[in-house]
Amino acid sequence: MYIVLGPADASTGENLGGAVDALWEAITLNDTGSGTHRTFPLGKIADFVQTVEKHNTHRTIRWTWADARMVMPMLLQAGASPSSCHDLRLVQRLLVTAASRAQNGISFTPVLELGKEAQPAGTLPARRQIEGQESLFDAPPITASRDEQEPAPTASLLLEELQAQLTTIKSAPYPGRLGLLAATESQGGIIAAEMKHYGMPWNRAIHEKILEHQLGARPAGYQRPYKLEQLAARLRQELGAPNLNPDSPHEVLRALQSAGFSVTSTRKWELTEWANSAPHLRESRWQVVRPLLEYKRLARLYTANGWAWLDAWVTDNRFHPAYEVASAATGRWGAHGGGAMQIPKDVRAAVHAEEGMLLTVADAAQIEPRILAVMSGDRALAVAGRDTDLYLGIAEIGKRTGSALADRSHAKIALLAAMYGATTGEGGQLMPHLKKLFPQAIGFTEKAAEIGLRGGQVTTFLGRTSPAPSHAWFEAQRDRSSAEKERAAATAARSHSRFTRNFVIQGTAAEWAVIWMAQIRRRLRTERRFGHRLQSRLVYFLHDEIMIYGPQNEAALCATIVRESAQAAAELIFGPTDVEFPVTVVTTDDYSQAK
DNA sequence: GTTCCCTGCCAC
DNA sequence: AAACGTGGCAGGGAAC
CATH class of the missing domain: 3.30.70.370 (Alpha-Beta Plaits)
Structure with missing residues (x-):
């Protein structure tokens, strides 16, 4: 049974969708299709939800709304807990994309334009929120002014959209799968809202202790923490650059080069490889690289998860x-x-x-490899994952058969390469061995890759459809005016191919x-x-x-x-x-x- | 002053 | 010397 929640028809008077004293309507849609209508002030919707949930434990009620991001904060704040829902915005997006691929055999025309920005009900539009009241939870109940808010679609219109979506799902080639996907996507909306509402426990005192241990005491104002300042001084000395700002990759690179170091970037992996590449110079190179990498590590901690982060994101020990x-x-x-x-x-x-x-x-x-095993029907891969770590299982099969994939790390690299589309490096090298052991699984990924190479779309098991490449992509494929253009087109084609190859697995895993x-x-x-x-x-x-x-x-x-x-x-x-x-x-x- | 891109790092 | 999928984000620095 579906119960559509949305603003009552505009004719009933004040109807601004978001204001707490706006009138909302609940329209019931059951198997016979008939609908009963009840109207409430928005502020009473949570009570209604809670009452219905309490008395209908024997059947599934799908609360149907335009957007969980709008409705759920209000319900959660009032202590209401919907068991399940149909999220029109999320399902519409699924169906529109699914209908864009002809082979899916799905036709869908939305009734409404959904998918715009989220505006929690019972609050002002974001741009009018007052400083210090930015939280969705303690925003005061205020009636929004008429000129600034788009009228939200009424419950009757939402009902029409729901019926269009349900019709599309019912007539799809795999209605069970698509229906499960729609239900799942919708449940995701509830779960996302709930997790945001509860927050994860985050102990400020422990976090501060970590920061002090790594960085030193919290600096005043915009100074660097003690440990960072120390490392900066050491770097300036090692590089003979007294004014070096270690936060500027450009300056650091220039300083490294004028000190005679042949690196092309300040990336961690490049610095590490460079420092290790000449055995007799190792010690002296690490003299510079060690403090630089340590600086980068601590600077990252300081800027990304330091005291400012705590102040911004953690309140009452919740994130x-x-x-x-x-x-x-x-x-x-x-x-x-x-x-x-x-x-x-x-x-x-x-x-x-x-x-x-x-x-x-x-x-x-x-x-992801387990998803691949089911989707491809590769029995050998299924067996490899039985009672054990799947990569270990592959390694065991590899050992028995004298394959190159005889240890876990090689098995893992090869399988990831197959799913990501690696062609070079260790993973690429190992691919042929993997294909010998699991021809069906690898064949499956290759088929998805082929479709992408031609600009095609693929789907997950339940029917999420990958987006088609852009118009520009197809144009580029036709452009043979120069070798350079051809190369660019081939690169773009391979890129989309890796995307579709990965999409079917990553998407089904999601x-x-x-x-x-x-x-x-x-x-x-x-x-x-x-x-x-x-x-x-x-x-x-x-x-x-x-x-x-x-x-x-x-x-x-x-x-x-x-x-x-x-x-x-x-x-x-x-x-x-x-x-x-x-x-x-x-x-x-x-x-x-x-x- | 704001906006956007680049670099570089983090997560799975 | 990046390669090999999906993201978020901070800071520098140039463009607007």
Whole structure:
């Protein structure tokens, strides 16, 4: 059953969509298609959601809204917890892209223009927010002025859009898969909003201790921390450049070169290789490279995750990144605010459980090659991943058959090369050996690569479709006016080919990951421990890794839920499969101890 | 003053 | 000497 939530028809009076006293409407759509309408002030929607959820435990209600980013903050603040939803913006985007590929056999014409910026209901437009009130959670209820806000689509229009989307899904060649994808994408919207709302535990005192230990005391104003200043002084001396600004790659490169060092950039890998490349000069080169690399490491810590970062992103010992569902074309999520996708190993110890609480950190083991094994139907690869680390499994098969892929690191490099499309280097060299062992899997990736080479589109298992190359790309393919143009076209073609090659695997892995999370969320919500609801919550997600935060005495159950949900997710997507989907689970009070 | 690109690093 | 997929982000520095 679907219940569409949106502003009531404009004829009912004040209808600005976002204002808390605006009238909203709930339209029920059940199997017979008939709809009952109820209207509420926006401020009462959360109560309604909560009441309906309480009395309808026996059937799935899909709350249908234009955009979870608009509705969910309001629901969460009021303590309402929708079990599932249909997110019209996210599903529309899926269907529009799917319809752009003729072979998909999907036709879709949106009723509405969705996919614009998020404007949480009950708040002012972002540009009018007052300093000190920028948080979505404590923004005061204010009626927006009429001239500054686009009228949000009414519930009746949203219902029409929903019906168009459901019709498209129902008549698709694989309605079950596309329906699962739509449901998954939508659940992602809820989960993203919830994780932002709860935030991950972040212990400011521990973080500060790390910073002081590495950098010295917090400097006043814009001075460099003590350790950085020390290293800067040493560098200036080593390079004979008394005015060197070590934060400027350009200046550093110039200083290195005038000191007689033949490097072409200040990149870490180049400096390292250069320093090691001449055995008799090693010591003297490292005299310079060591402090430079140390400076770069600490400068990165200082600028990316230093005191300013703490002040900007951590409040009340919680870090609240904003997730963006499927912000990558492959369906992977993005996150903005505080660099949530790149929490460096150095500061992970600051993610620390409070008294009586624990973190459950789970990581899917070799998810992408396992996805490849199922999608390609490669039995040998499925067997390689059974009861063991998949790369080890490959190495064992390699040993038995006298292949060059007889140890884990080689197996891993070769498989990554196959999925990323490497042609040179160690990975490229090992590819033929891999192909001999797993012809079906490698054939599968090569087929996706071929399609991309011609400018074609590919799809994930559930039907997310890759974007077509730009018009300019196709133009460039036709341009044979010079050797240089031809080369450029070939480079662009190979690039798109690597993209489609990777898309099918990365994209299907992303589907698996969100379904994994959705399974975990469902069980955390519905299961009881000694008759009590669980308090544990999903608080972090990154591609193939999740974190749950909750009371100590729930941690063992969380670990079980996480493991079982991994296999359940795979079977929901693929049906019964002999490929295993193991996860490593670590229960700890300290994130840096996971992995 | 703001905007945008480049460099370089971090994560999976 | 980068290569081999997807991202976010800070700081320098030039362009506007």
